[in-house]
Amino acid sequence: GQELIGTWVVANRMEDLSSLFKSEGWTKAFPADVVKLISSKGGIWSVPVNVHRSNVMWYNPAKLRAWGVTVPKTWPEFLTTCTALKAKGVAAPLVVGENWTQQHLWENVMVGTLGADGWNNLWSGKLKFTDPKVVGAFTTFGKVMDCTNKDASGLSWQQASDRIVDGAGAFNIMGDWAAGYFSNTRYLLPNTGFGWTTAPGTEGLFVMLADSFGLPKGAKHRTEAVDWLKLLGSRQGQDTFNPLKGSIAARLDSDIRRYSTYSRSAATDWKKDKIVGSMTHGAVAPESFTSAFGAVIDQFVANKNAQSAAAAAQQLADKAGLGK
Numbered sequence: 001g002q003e004l005i006g007t008w009v010v011a012n013r014m015e016d017l018s019s020l021f022k023s024e025g026w027t028k029a030f031p032a033d034v035v036k037l038i039s040s041k042g043g044i045w046s047v048p049v050n051v052h053r054s055n056v057m058w059y060n061p062a063k064l065r066a067w068g069v070t071v072p073k074t075w076p077e078f079l080t081t082c083t084a085l086k087a088k089g090v091a092a093p094l095v096v097g098e099n100w101t102q103q104h105l106w107e108n109v110m111v112g113t114l115g116a117d118g119w120n121n122l123w124s125g126k127l128k129f130t131d132p133k134v135v136g137a138f139t140t141f142g143k144v145m146d147c148t149n150k151d152a153s154g155l156s157w158q159q160a161s162d163r164i165v166d167g168a169g170a171f172n173i174m175g176d177w178a179a180g181y182f183s184n185t186r187y188l189l190p191n192t193g194f195g196w197t198t199a200p201g202t203e204g205l206f207v208m209l210a211d212s213f214g215l216p217k218g219a220k221h222r223t224e225a226v227d228w229l230k231l232l233g234s235r236q237g238q239d240t241f242n243p244l245k246g247s248i249a250a251r252l253d254s255d256i257r258r259y260s261t262y263s264r265s266a267a268t269d270w271k272k273d274k275i276v277g278s279m280t281h282g283a284v285a286p287e288s289f290t291s292a293f294g295a296v297i298d299q300f301v302a303n304k305n306a307q308s309a310a311a312a313a314q315q316l317a318d319k320a321g322l323g324k
Contacts, residue, residue, distance in 0.1 A: 001277055002123075004214055005040045006286025006320075015215040016043035020226065026233055029251045033275035037283055038212065046212035049232040050247035053176045053266050054207040054278040055108050055199040061192065063167045071197050075112055075140050078171075078200045082147035085170055092149035095169035097160040099294045102152065103280045105173050106141050106297060112201025113137040116274050123277075123284040125323015129314040138306035145301055158185075165194065173199050175209070175281070179262040180246030190261040206273040209281035210250060289320040 008014050021027050021044050027035060030048065038046050059071065067088050072078040078094075085093040096102055111119045114127075114137060121127035127134065149155070149169065161178050163169045165186055172178070182194040198205070213232055219225045231237040238249035243258050248267045256267045277283030279290065293316060300309040317323075 001037045001210075001212075001283035002286045003282030003290075004046055004212070005038075006288065008214070008216075009040060009043070009045050013217055014045050015217055015219075016045065017047065017215060017229070018042075018044045020047075020229060024230060024233055029233070029235075029253060031250075031252060031270075031275055034208070034210075034250060037208075037277045046214040047229045047233045048210040048212040048250040049238060050211050050242050050245060051250045051266075051270060052209050052247050052281075053269075054104065054209055054281060055111060055202040055205060056174065056176050056178070056196050057199045058161065058164055058172045058174060058178055058182075059170060059195050059197075060164050060167060061195040064170065064195075067170065069170070071195075072200055073203065075109060075144065075200045079140075079143055079147070081170075082144075086147075090170060092147070092163075092168070093170045094144065094147045095155075095160045095163045095172045096145075096148045096152045097155035097157050098153055099298060100280065101155075101157050101160060101174065102145070102301065103294060103297050104175070105144065107207070107278060107280050108173050108199040108202065109141040109144055110134070110137050111205060111207055111276065112199055113140055116205055116276050119276055120284075123279070123322060125317070129310045129317060135306050135310045138300065138309050142300070142304040142306060145304075162186075176262065176266060177246060179260065183260065183262075184246075196262065196265075204273055206269055206275045207278050208270075208275055209278040209283050211247075285322070286320050289316050289322070292316050 034048060035044060038044055038048065067085060069081050069084055072081045082093045096105055114133060118127055118133065157174055158181055160172055161174060161181055164172045165188065182188045188194050213229060215225055215229065235251055235253055238251050239255050239258055242249050248259065248263050248270060252271055254267060256264045259267060279285045282290065296309055296312045
């Protein structure tokens with residue numbers, strides 16, 4: 001996405017892969033929303049080998065039953081659940097880690113508040129960060145952060161996930177690499193040792209990020225590079241790689257029988273949900289924006305000033321040329 005397009009494509013360093021997509025039938029194999037995310041100025045610039053999902057909320061089913069709470073479906077409902085959990089002695093109902101995990105949370109609050117069109121309009125420049133709807137979402141994000149642990153800056157995402165397993169917190173919003181961590185490092189069974197649902201307000205939406213490969217201009221071994229891209233984009237290539245990585249195929253025709261319990265559920269949603277790109281993980285915003293946005297989040301977490309944060313984010317958007 002923009003991580004490649006906003007840096008290398010605009011510098012005229014990449015080859016357009018449109019002809020390869022046509023010859024390999026990839027414009028039909030990949031969802032149209034994904035092709036749009038990897039396209040710019042009439043060209044298609046990379047081959048996605050996998051998909052991860054950003055908008056997942058993880059929890060410990062046994063602990064939720066013990067606390068007598070259900071999984072909230074909206075952010076207002078989440079805040080009510082947070083209050084109920086605090087009353088039961090859960091000091092930090094939502095566990096977060098270092099800065100990028102807080103940006104990840106911000107992204108999910110925004111998508112869950114603005115919806116798919118509002119989120120997309122934010123990155124096309126049609127919706128300003130200073131719009132009251134966006135400022136309101138910043139305010140909601142501040143209230144959500146009030147439900148989190150005070151030592152967040154010192155935790156990795158794995159340590160934050162551990163607290164859900166250990167019952168120190170109720171919820172954690174993290175990408176679906178957490179499923180691999182729960183299963184392969186903590187040896188937990190899906191739907192028993194850990195549970196999941198879409199982040200509040202994002203049911204029917206799939207916030208995606210992907211690893212993808214492009215073709216630099218002047219590649220010394222161009223024929224081999226193109227063969228490599230063909231393998232990455234093939235059904236066989238994707239269904240060989242992704243079950244091992246813990247991601248799902250970007251293609252719509254993958255054999256989901258080869259995947260884990262969690263991944264099968266994600267692959268099913270991938271084929272039916274509305275797809276939008278992740279900001280935190282490079283799909284919808286150029287690096288010039290994302291590299292500076294962490295400071296905006298740090299400042300907001302410190303002072304909870306939604307107007308100021310929105311104005312600072314809009315300055316970054318203007319500087320990055322969003323919408324131009």
